[in-house]
Amino acid sequence: MQPLLKIEHVSKSFGHVEALNDVGLEVYEGEILGLLGDNGAGKSTLIKILSGVYRPDQGQFNIDGQLVHLNDPSTAQKLGIATVYQDLSLVDTRPVAHNIFLGQEPRKYNIFLDQKKMERDALSILERLHIQLPSVSVDVEVLSGGQRQAVAIARAIAQGGRLLLLDEPWAALGVEQTQKVRQLMKELRTQGVAIILITHDLSEILQDTDRIAVLRQGRLIGSTESGQSSQHEIIGWITGAIKGEIRSSARLQ
Ligand SMILES: Nc1ncnc2c1ncn2[C@@H]1O[C@H](COP(=O)(O)OP(=O)(O)OP(=O)(O)O)[C@@H](O)[C@H]1O
């Protein structure tokens, strides 16, 4: 099976800091890849390169086997790479439906906002993802943190995202809301969306992911099927107490 995204030899320095050094990874449709590593390991830098925010010093990217150039955020987005940032970039004073289609609102005669269609389409994407909200016409500011997160993810999918980049999606969420976002990730996986998940929360990481990749000081030092590792080992890889192993660059077929 061909990976959705293949990254090869990605390096990036900021002055004397080598944030990433010759990193290679593959991500497949319908899989959740956990990207782990201590503070400063290079996780967010890799996410920003994939989302077109930073240009790598070196490296090559293939999507569906085709060489692509992730020159800027809109190019990455057009290629189906959708990033959900921690601030979620929602417009609080606009309704849910409007936020889902922000910048790509359906219009009548190419001019007037087609409110009815926007609400219908928003409802349909929320239903498809099993996201429950009080209504698509309430302003986003009245929603809970978990619901806002769900709206941001729905927008990423509505706007054509096939690979979702989630950088610490539950950093600000409570227990129940975290469970809902985890559930949503599983739903996305069944629909063929690929997810790269960054989290410092290792308690459920092996259950949440199909594979794990560990960065340490900018290098990929370990990767494994989630079922073939343990929390003890992963923590050891992250801290350097256990020597990492590259066991899987790709999902077993
Ligand atoms: N814009 C930047 N300018 C200078 N240095 C940067 C920049 N962005 C990242 N770095 C440095 O690159 C290294 C990797 O940072 P990065 O943010 O990718 O780490 P991270 O794995 O996301 O860490 P955390 O878990 O703390 O979010 C760090 O040493 C960081 O200080």
Ligand SMILES: [Mg+2]
């Ligand atoms: Mg980070």
